[in-house]
Amino acid sequence: MKPTSLIEALQDAEMLEIDGLYAWQFDLDTELLAQISAGTAGSDSAAKPLLQVHCIDGRERRLWKFSLAAVQAARHSEADDNWLIEGNDASHTLKCFAAYRGDNDDDEAADEA
Numbered sequence: 001m002k003p004t005s006l007i008e009a010l011q012d013a014e015m016l017e018i019d020g021l022y023a024w025q026f027d028l029d030t031e032l033l034a035q036i037s038a039g040t041a042g043s044d045s046a047a048k049p050l051l052q053v054h055c056i057d058g059r060e061r062r063l064w065k066f067s068l069a070a071v072q073a074a075r076h077s078e079a080d081d082n083w084l085i086e087g088n089d090a091s092h093t094l095k096c097f098a099a100y101r102g103d104n105d106d107d108e109a110a111d112e113a
Helices: 004-014 030-038 070-075 105-112
Strands: 015-018 022-023 025-028 049-057 060-067 075-077 082-086 091-097
Touching: 004 025, 004 070, 004 082, 004 091, 015 049, 022 049, 022 070, 049 070, 060 070
Parallel strands: none
Antiparallel strands: 015 022, 015 091, 025 049, 049 060, 075 082, 082 091
């Protein structure tokens, strides 16, 4: 099932691609999300950073921060399976990758037979 929001996509993601750069390290403020779900978030919640993306570009360490409002306003491009998100300085293209997990159920069944 495809996520309907960037927040849903981020919760399932293991890696991100931002502006063509792969980022294995990113932080999603799950405490802020829990406060929103519980209805206990403050009036300034939309401006709080929800997502931080860390990446090494050559020798340069790069960091992007996106507020809750920016993540909620991100638009999905069905054609590219990307999210367009507005940062403080520019628009960015974000793609979420979920980890692929396999199981060995078929192998165990074959071994037992």
